[in-house]
Amino acid sequence: MLAEVIDLLACPQCYVDQQCSLELDLIDRALECARGHRFDIARQGYVSLISGGSTKFTGDSAEMIAARSRLLGSGHFDPLMEAVTAACARSGGVDPARIVEIGSGTGQYLEHVISGLPDSRGIALDVSKFAARRAAKVHDRIGSIVADVWQPLPIRDGVLSHVLCVFAPRNGEQSHRVLADEGVLVVLTPTDRHLCELIELLGMVRVDDKKVERLGSSMAGLFEREHSEGVEFTMHLTHDEVLDLVGMGPSARHLTAQQLEASVAELPELTPITASATISSYRKVNRGV
Secondary structure, X not given: OHHHOHHHEOOHHHHHOOOOOOOOXXXXXXXXOOOOOEEEEOOOOOEEOOHHHOOOOOOOOHHHHHHXXXXXXXXXXXXXXXXXXXXXXXXXXXXXXXXXXXXXXXXXXXHHXXXXXXXXXXXXXXXXXXXXXXXXXXXXXXXXXXXXXXXXXXXXXXXXXXXXXXXXXXXXXXXXXXXXXXXXXXXXXXXXXXXXXXXXXXXOOOOOOOHHHHHHHHOOOOEEXXXXXXXXXXXXXXXXXXXXXXXXXXXXXXXXXXXXXXXXXXXXXXXXXXXXXEEEEEEEOOOOO
């Protein structure tokens, strides 16, 4: 619920205008700042805090979010959720935890983390209003907002214990800004073995095998890597689950429904598919004054 995280949020317009009145108050069905900027809360419980009210990014569609919700709810990805939660718990720092998930999608990873950390609170941040609708309902201690990761995040300076990125874009400078001293950036990235059984067959988007290396380079001067480990396991998915797996990700934009269904029909009724990722924790570097 937004009331649980209102003290962590900032007025995006005041931030862009470089004004000091960043605080937001919950008034009726809206968030308002002292300068009169008002952001109406949607009936589904989320609020859009995109500066200027628009962005060039469209985000995931309703169909993609529905597919992700079904598949993550099936339990197949639970080992990844457990790895993310363990990384947040292991990192320590600010207690109780205050977490934002960037590119949160359905909010199910963040829900798992918040449920595992007593008294923690979370912000689910995504550019898709369909994602925000779903994330607004996953946990009472999660507030859901629409925002663009490539714009200044509508979050106050230094208020968070963790920034979480699960298969999502990362803005190093903004992550550094919103984290408290000793705060931690937790990143889950796919390896080049992730979903390898389906990539050739279905023409899915390939994972760059230098992804983790590039991630480390992009964090230079902002964060120091503290821990990194691999997580790999085999899932056994039905045809419907394979369709959801493809439909929830970027490959959904490159395949027609007819092409996908025809290819999936050739698979075994239960198809073994590799899930493979690297979970990394980066501690904020204090750059001083």
